[in-house]
Amino acid sequence: MTTIRPPAARSMSRLLVPALAVVIAVWAGLPLLWMLLTAFKPDTAIRTSHPTISFTPTLDNFRNLFLGGNRVGAYLVNSLVVTGVSTVIAVVLGCLAGYGLTHWASRYKRDVAFWVLSTRMAPIAAVLVPLFVMFRGAGLVNTIPGLVLAHLSFNLPFAIWLMSAFFARIPESVEEAALLDGCTKWRRFRTVSLPMARAGIVTTAVLCMVFSWNDYAFSSALSGPDTATLPQAAGALVTQSGIDWGLLSALAVVVAVPMLIAGLAVRRHLVSGLSLGAVTGE
Amino acid sequence: MSAGLDTAPRTTLRTRAVPPARAGRARRRARPPRGLKTFEFAMMAPALTVLFVLSWVPFVILIAMSFAKVRTLGGVSLTFTGADNWSAVLGxxxxxxxxxxxxxxxxxxxxxxxxxxxxxxxxxxxxxxxxxxxxxxxxxxxxxxxxxxxxxxxxxxxxxxxxxxxxxxxxxxxxxxxxxxxxxxxxxxxxxxxxxxxxxxxxxxxxxxxxxxxxxxxxxxxxxxxxxxxxxxxxxxxxxxxxxxxxxxxxxxxxxxxxxxxxxxxxxxxxxxxxxxxxxxxxxxxxxxxxxxxxxxxxxxxxxxxxxxxxxxxxxxxxxxxxxxxxxxx
Missing domain, CATH: 1.10.3720.10 (MetI-like)
Structure with a gap:
């Protein structure tokens, strides 16, 4: 529809484009497919110098992951709690502050926006060092609240910034009409703006969840044996004596599948979310 | 197009409500110079408080640490050493x-x-x-x-x-x-x-x-x-x-x-x-x-x-x- 080209070019691209698309899909998808297969492979089918796709599927790897001496169940619970709590706090505070920032009439608006954005962009390594010292002083190292706070250091500014971008898209006429109807500002926020930004809220929540769930640097620096999360379990499976790839693949499936599903569920709004609201993708 | 249509009635409304002679003073009174007493700032306050603790405090600590020898065992302590860390890193x-x-x-x-x-x-x-x-x-x-x-x-x-x-x-x-x-x-x-x-x-x-x-x-x-x-x-x-x-x-x-x-x-x-x-x-x-x-x-x-x-x-x-x-x- 979008392109009209000379016949020769058209017939060439008719073959070339699907061929390239297949190459791209294989490039992106093959390692993930391989990981999925490996998770269900018996050890003998993994430890072979001839990678194979014919094997008898087994659940041994998953069984060992949760029942063996690996305590992955505990890691899973920590991950769920930290991700859940930090996402809810980030989204709730982010909605309030994002709305406030969008409608704030002050000459300091730009400065606050810059502060929020640069906090989100700060390199993890640079944030970790002072946070570690702070948490050490406050007794927050190796605690769940400490880890939640650490995850808020990147998810809260992200949620504020993104929600502010989503609220800014609500036409001003709608907001004004609500005020003229006699709404207070708070009622306008609750009954008009918040429902209109529903897609934005869901997108923000999903991305906060993904960032928190996948975090490795913060949790490995700030948590100990009692508060370790799933990505750390992956690190812990790497030992001097080698890596049990079957176990690791099973773990990767457990960690990745919920995020892949959540990510694809908000695909329509991903462009907005991942470009920090600079691109409207709906 | 639609944006232009929206703004027109709004401007007329505002000028009718506030007589031009008093508009300047009224606006100044309604809007404190820093915008800190507004509804919007109140909405931002909880998040910005948390963010302050998680960004400005670490930032100041980071600067202090860069001029100090830091010990974390048995309580955190900083011993200031001037620009030693800086010259060590730069050299x-x-x-x-x-x-x-x-x-x-x-x-x-x-x-x-x-x-x-x-x-x-x-x-x-x-x-x-x-x-x-x-x-x-x-x-x-x-x-x-x-x-x-x-x-x-x-x-x-x-x-x-x-x-x-x-x-x-x-x-x-x-x-x-x-x-x-x-x-x-x-x-x-x-x-x-x-x-x-x-x-x-x-x-x-x-x-x-x-x-x-x-x-x-x-x-x-x-x-x-x-x-x-x-x-x-x-x-x-x-x-x-x-x-x-x-x-x-x-x-x-x-x-x-x-x-x-x-x-x-x-x-x-x-x-x-x-x-x-x-x-x-x-x-x-x-x-x-x-x-x-x-x-x-x-x-x-x-x-x-x-x-x-x-x-x-x-x-x-x-x-x-x-x-x-x-x-x-x-």
Missing amino acids: DGAIWASWARSLVYFVAIVGLEMLLGLAVALVLHQLVRARSVVLSIVLLPMFLAPVLVGLLGRFMLDSTIGLYAKILQGVGLGDDLLASPSTALPTIVSIDVWQWTPLVALILLAGLTAVPPATLEAATVDGAGYLRTLVSIILPQMKPIILVALLVRSMDAIRYFDIVVATTNGGPADATKIIPIKLYEFAFRFNNQLGKAAVLGLTMLAFSIVMARIFLRFFGERPSIAAGDGGDRG
Whole structure:
């Protein structure tokens, strides 16, 4: 529809484009497919110098992951709690502050926006060092609240910034009409703006969840044996004596599948979310 | 058009309500100069309080640490040592080498991801029927935890059992790519490219769908070839969206270091020891040199602050770039 080209070019691209698309899909998808297969492979089918796709599927790897001496169940619970709590706090505070920032009439608006954005962009390594010292002083190292706070250091500014971008898209006429109807500002926020930004809220929540769930640097620096999360379990499976790839693949499936599903569920709004609201993708 | 219609009645309303002579004073009274007593600021207050504790306090601590010897055992203590950490870091050849390596790594991943992302976006844009399915597959690597991406890379490239290692051995690349100093960095670059090219492709695809079809048709009627159309018509129109992709990717490229940690952790022979890895070593691994880590942290922070400034200048106040749907047309 979008392109009209000379016949020769058209017939060439008719073959070339699907061929390239297949190459791209294989490039992106093959390692993930391989990981999925490996998770269900018996050890003998993994430890072979001839990678194979014919094997008898087994659940041994998953069984060992949760029942063996690996305590992955505990890691899973920590991950769920930290991700859940930090996402809810980030989204709730982010909605309030994002709305406030969008409608704030002050000459300091730009400065606050810059502060929020640069906090989100700060390199993890640079944030970790002072946070570690702070948490050490406050007794927050190796605690769940400490880890939640650490995850808020990147998810809260992200949620504020993104929600502010989503609220800014609500036409001003709608907001004004609500005020003229006699709404207070708070009622306008609750009954008009918040429902209109529903897609934005869901997108923000999903991305906060993904960032928190996948975090490795913060949790490995700030948590100990009692508060370790799933990505750390992956690190812990790497030992001097080698890596049990079957176990690791099973773990990767457990960690990745919920995020892949959540990510694809908000695909329509991903462009907005991942470009920090600079691109409207709906 | 619609924006113009909206603003007109609003202005009249406001001038009628407040007589012009008193408007200036009334506005000044209603709006305190700093905007701190407003409803909007009250809404921001809880979040900004938390953010203050998580950004300004660490920032001040980071600066203090960079001028001190830091002990964390048995309570945190800072002993100020002047500019010792700074001169040690600035005078350390290994750190300068690490900066150079970081620069190469940064330019390589961002550059390759931009180019490949554009290529993927162009192919997907031409694809009519299966675009939605292919895009879904392409997006998947982004959602995998970076530490797992690194480990998956190690698995695929494992010289005895790895699938990709087997394929590479077929074309004569028999060595363990992550274990050799000359190939480790390029290998890590390609793993990062695998994970993050999809993000660039997604953003650029949204930009491509926003280029008006009429413009493209006019160009082809004029007899311009595909490459020419791309260079002289499509790309110039996509300039703002290319900038978005570039900034978003640049900022994340310096933020994350999980893939390096999971694959080589700086080795072999320092071949992949980029600045965040160096910082992590100072802070947590060998001898507790948190002061030096703080110096490196501050220099990294300077970079991201420049990024945030540029991003805000282009996309902060201005309404966002409207772009077509990236996928669901197939």
